[in-house]
Amino acid sequence: MTVLEETTGEPAGEPTDARGRVAELHEIRAQAVAGPSEKATEAQHAKGKLTARERIELLLDPGSFQEVEQLRRHRATGFGLEAKKPYSDGVITGWGTVEGRTVFVYAHDFRIFGGALGEAHATKIHKIMDMAIAAGAPLVSLNDGAGARIQEGVSALAGYGGIFQRNTRASGVIPQISVMLGPCAGGAAYSPALTDFVFMVRETSQMFITGPDVVKAVTGEEITQNGLGGADVHAETSGVCHFAYDDEETCIAEVRYLLSLLPQNNRENPPRVECADPADRRSDVLLDLVPADGNRPYDMAKVIEEIVDDGEYLEVHERWARNIICALARLDGQVVGIIANQPQVLAGVLDIEASEKAARFVQMCDAFNVPIVTFLDVPGFLPGVDQEHGGIIRHGAKLLYAYCNATVPRISLILRKAYGGAYIVMDSQSIGADLTYAWPTNEIAVMGAEGAANVIFRRQIADAEDPEAMRQKMVKEYKAELMHPYYAAERGLVDDVIDPAETREVLVKSLAMLQSKHADLPSRKHGNPPQ
């Protein structure tokens, strides 16, 4: 007889007094906390994974966890389930604090039915989600479950439906963070996709709609679990996961860091902290970091590091669509979302994936009152058949739509070049940026000078005695006439041309001015954003 089977009976004994009943309660609780068996715990550890309770301990402030429905059991029958009715039904739910602020949590216990979701398990999750929404506090799920509990059939599937509906209702109301800590198949992978952030751990966590066996049966493709849906795949190729780490401890510590940058809900601002980094700190080094020649690459991450408080920032989707950077950082203690082209990767062009990545980030910032700072150095959208056939028009439109819809403070800075539609999309003044700045090195134009001269002076170049000399002359003229910041500044299309060394101070002052910004969108049920 297994320990699981031992847990099926009613509490033993008949305590006669209150003390006896309390002792009995502690006994039952101890049994619930211990879980199925030492062997099951060892098996979990042997896979390089922590147990659900160990994970919750890492996530929450010490001693703050308050469990809900610890003594819940399923009432399902058939397939031997009557004989296996462990406390918790395979998921631990409750709330606690992270740096003193309330956070709700649910954690699958893989030792019980492989963490698979049955009816009771699901309704425990529903309850904790409802509590998080009512309390206006973030929800963190620690996922390590095998999807729908096969023995419970459609009841399990319906349980997922209830989670998805709550995920969607909570979207933009409370931050939702999914931490993937084991093999998560089917239903267990859909819910995280509806949440704001997905964390994964290399080697031990996977996400897929169907596992390698089904893939092989249907398409004939042979692939391992990690090759199909491991952390690196989702962090670099699919973009399903925002953060990937080597071990659970680091992963959960980073979840705590992310929470420290987010508000409790959409009615609050992110927490502000005291900042020792001077608001008016000059950054003369910026001129060395960014080459004046628009064709030379450089690392935008270094620019961000130089400008933000103490050089600290948390990059979201660090390894997916690396031609654009999305990061949370602080400026004079206030949290900001930074979106920046990365000239070091694909020259910083906007393509399908970069547009999707930045669009989701802009949406998240707007939902949770995080001001947006955009650093532009963009040669345009990536031309090509693949991009056009892949739907760059509708994907690029997602970014445009997200910016146009955002009512949080929005500041943009053109570092070097900003060409064409990409300039408009990346929070130009014309789509509603509150303040736009440019460095004196910048070139805002419909396209680069070479391309422009080839189009508008085509005849003069062709008719010239020395076409190449004529082309060079026209390029020079076009540059002198149009491609400098003062053309835009004279027309009020940028609010100021600033000394790069003063960027931090200008941004801090601008954010302070915009702190109480309030903007309403026209009344509507909801928009119909491009998909």
Ligand SMILES: CC(C)(COP(=O)(O)OP(=O)(O)OC[C@H]1O[C@@H](n2cnc3c(N)ncnc32)[C@H](O)[C@@H]1OP(=O)(O)O)[C@@H](O)C(=O)NCCC(=O)NCCSC(=O)CC(=O)O
């Ligand atoms: C998740 C796994 C990769 C984990 O493999 P491991 O080798 O680590 O562990 P394991 O196979 O020994 O499983 C541990 C224990 O959990 C049980 N177990 C596993 N999956 C289960 C499930 N879905 N329902 C009920 N019990 C389940 C096993 O019987 C075993 O029980 P014991 O310890 O008693 O022996 C694998 O178990 C697996 O592929 N499970 C099936 C996943 C799946 O197809 N889920 C349905 C998705 S459909 C869905 O969710 C809806 C949809 O999208 O269509």
